[in-house]
Amino acid sequence: MTGRHLCHISDLTVADMDRTLDAAEHMVPIAQGQSTTDAAHGKILATLFFEPSTRTRLSFESAMHRLGGNVISVADSSSSSSQKGETLADTVRMVASYSDAIVIRHPREGAARLASRVSRVPIINGGDGAGQHPSQTLTDLFTIRKAKGNIKDNVVTIAGDLKYGRTVHSLALALAAYGTQMIFVAPESLQVPAETRASLLAHGARARYANKLEEVIAETDVLYMTRIQKERFPDLDEYRKVQGVFHVTNRLLADGKKGIIVMHPLPRVGEIDQSVDDTPAAKYFEQAANGVPVRMALLAETLGVRGVA
Numbered sequence: 001m002t003g004r005h006l007c008h009i010s011d012l013t014v015a016d017m018d019r020t021l022d023a024a025e026h027m028v029p030i031a032q033g034q035s036t037t038d039a040a041h042g043k044i045l046a047t048l049f050f051e052p053s054t055r056t057r058l059s060f061e062s063a064m065h066r067l068g069g070n071v072i073s074v075a076d077s078s079s080s081s082s083q084k085g086e087t088l089a090d091t092v093r094m095v096a097s098y099s100d101a102i103v104i105r106h107p108r109e110g111a112a113r114l115a116s117r118v119s120r121v122p123i124i125n126g127g128d129g130a131g132q133h134p135s136q137t138l139t140d141l142f143t144i145r146k147a148k149g150n151i152k153d154n155v156v157t158i159a160g161d162l163k164y165g166r167t168v169h170s171l172a173l174a175l176a177a178y179g180t181q182m183i184f185v186a187p188e189s190l191q192v193p194a195e196t197r198a199s200l201l202a203h204g205a206r207a208r209y210a211n212k213l214e215e216v217i218a219e220t221d222v223l224y225m226t227r228i229q230k231e232r233f234p235d236l237d238e239y240r241k242v243q244g245v246f247h248v249t250n251r252l253l254a255d256g257k258k259g260i261i262v263m264h265p266l267p268r269v270g271e272i273d274q275s276v277d278d279t280p281a282a283k284y285f286e287q288a289a290n291g292v293p294v295r296m297a298l299l300a301e302t303l304g305v306r307g308v309a
């Protein structure tokens, strides 16, 4: 993967994903500050964020620091020249000359791919509109593997905003590649978009569609909740119709399979009751923490940094 762009989860094979997850295991002690490395000394990562972010940007930056490298950052696009009308292509071309890799988040679908066409350094997509979020998917897969022992032999129920949720679009294709069984639960208006459904079908994915969590909870090993993506609705009245449609409680989970885990890419806005947080089922904060070792592994691969762990 050295020198390669990561714009879409399909840029990675199952072997690439497995290798990154294996490497991430070795990064955990460094990610947690128990040991240190300067393997990426002299390398510079640029984070270019045109949309709000807490976890993705900070975990990439923490990952780069833990690897012994440096970070330059545009965290608030209102302070960059895009405010003056600079095109994304011009910004990226220039930032590429200041860095060894760029993580980009942008409200427009396809922005990372566009950036990759003009960048002389690898582009990592940190989320492009309702498109893709591949580094989140690696974090999700790592979390599933850690909690469940493997990725394939689970029924993963993905619920919430399956239409606009970019974490869903990446995760679904990755799980299809692993042959994992999936159930997609959403109100009809927020179901998986036709394009992703077609890709799933083309991959021979084991996928089913439902409207209610109660219908599928008894067969679910991994419950992956997502936020309704308010900012992507063209019409706020449409958002209000689906707002608060899912609220996971311990009552619901009691009907779940033994050992069921609950995940969420976060931020949550009411999808999971706080009383779930203290149960062994809750894996969402661990999932967020896993973002650091996973992104360390991804950056090390992408930058060709050797001899880390």
Ligand code: NCD
Pocket (backbone or CB within 6 Å): 055, 056, 127, 133, 136, 166, 167, 226, 227, 265, 266, 267
């Ligand atoms: C997600 C995102 O930005 O797509 N957050 C994240 O990266 N962990 C999910 C969301 O915003 O709902």
